[in-house]
Amino acid sequence: MIVAENLGKKFRNKTVIRQMNCSIKEGSIYGLVGANGAGKSTFLRMLAGVYQPSEGKAEINGEAVFDNAKIKKEIVFIPDELYFFPNYNFRMMADYYASLYEHFDHHRFQMLCDHFKLDTRARIQNFSKGMKRQGALILALSTRAHYFFFDETFDGLDPVMRSLVKSVLSEDVAQRNSTVLLTSHNLRELEDLCDHMGLLVEGRIMFESDIDSLKTEMFKVQIALPNKNFDRDEFRQLKVLYYKKSGSIATMIVKGDRELVTDVLRSKQPIILDLLPLSLEEVFIYEMEGYGYEFDSLRL
Numbered sequence: 001m002i003v004a005e006n007l008g009k010k011f012r013n014k015t016v017i018r019q020m021n022c023s024i025k026e027g028s029i030y031g032l033v034g035a036n037g038a039g040k041s042t043f044l045r046m047l048a049g050v051y052q053p054s055e056g057k058a059e060i061n062g063e064a065v066f067d068n069a070k071i072k073k074e075i076v077f078i079p080d081e082l083y084f085f086p087n088y089n090f091r092m093m094a095d096y097y098a099s100l101y102e103h104f105d106h107h108r109f110q111m112l113c114d115h116f117k118l119d120t121r122a123r124i125q126n127f128s129k130g131m132k133r134q135g136a137l138i139l140a141l142s143t144r145a146h147y148f149f150f151d152e153t154f155d156g157l158d159p160v161m162r163s164l165v166k167s168v169l170s171e172d173v174a175q176r177n178s179t180v181l182l183t184s185h186n187l188r189e190l191e192d193l194c195d196h197m198g199l200l201v202e203g204r205i206m207f208e209s210d211i212d213s214l215k216t217e218m219f220k221v222q223i224a225l226p227n228k229n230f231d232r233d234e235f236r237q238l239k240v241l242y243y244k245k246s247g248s249i250a251t252m253i254v255k256g257d258r259e260l261v262t263d264v265l266r267s268k269q270p271i272i273l274d275l276l277p278l279s280l281e282e283v284f285i286y287e288m289e290g291y292g293y294e295f296d297s298l299r300l
């Protein structure tokens with residue numbers, strides 16, 4: 001279990017992460033999304049033991065990560081800006097990783113390189129940005145570590161490679177119960193991969209949830225009632241996050257159990273009733289409104 005408790009990070013006088021609380025279970029794929037500069041990389045670096053927290057705790061299985069050689073052997077951190085030794089090829093980088101991670105699996109390394117069609121003897125400096133990303137991921141997964149921290153992993157990957165990377169990551173988690181924490185500034189990039197997601201805003205996780213309940217507990221409703229003059233008050237039994245009426249049809253965003261919501265709406269004997277699922281992006285937008293953030297241009 002990865003745990004952040006009242007975690008904070010300051011650089012000189014600038015507070016970048018504040019009072020962060022979050023726990024990530026073994027075997028899960030957790031996506032952390034947030035705008036540029038929100039603090040994603042800083043948070044990841046503290047969980048990976050690269051930065052020392054200014055306050056609070058960053059722990060894995062109850063032990064502080066920073067300066068903890070034992071735990072760091074179980075962690076691979078792939079930063080947003082990749083670094084490879086000059087003049088090295090992938091085979092040489094694999095040997096270097098094997099010197100750091102005792103369970104490094106050379107067979108898996110070769111298999112993944114074949115799968116991604118990467119030539120292990122070619123110089124890395126001649127590779128494209130996307131190929132370097134693939135290589136970093138292959139090296140990480142070949143270590144047989146248990147905790148993977150990937151910063152902007154999909155940056156530079158084309159759609160085919162993205163989906164290949166996603167399937168390789170999901171497979172590792174399913175087979176080995178490894179734990180993956182990924183960051184992205186693009187929510188759509190992570191939504192089909194992660195089982196949990198958190199939204200980081202100005203150094204704080206504003207909210208987090210498992211994807212299934214996020215998607216199944218919020219709906220877009222379109223409804224028309226026999227009495228055309230109904231208003232929002234008609235639905236006061238429900239948690240209506242957003243309401244807009246044009247003509248005789250109301251469109252609203254409702255939070256709650258689908259069956260209960262449907263029962264309440266049906267009891268009004270609607271002429272039109274549609275309950276539509278929201279995309280994850282829409283769910284985040286409406287949740288954020290509860291925290292006073294405005295997303296008018298993106299709504300409905």
Ligand SMILES: Nc1ncnc2c1ncn2[C@@H]1O[C@H](COP(=O)(O)OP(=O)(O)OP(=O)(O)O)[C@@H](O)[C@H]1O
Pocket residue numbers: 011016034035036037038039040041042043080185
């Ligand atoms: N080593 C550092 N020294 C000083 N300030 C830093 C340092 N690292 C990060 N920051 C500051 O912390 C803030 C958050 O940066 P961070 O890289 O964590 O954000 P991010 O969410 O990963 O952004 P991006 O999506 O653009 O990569 C920024 O204002 C950045 O300038």
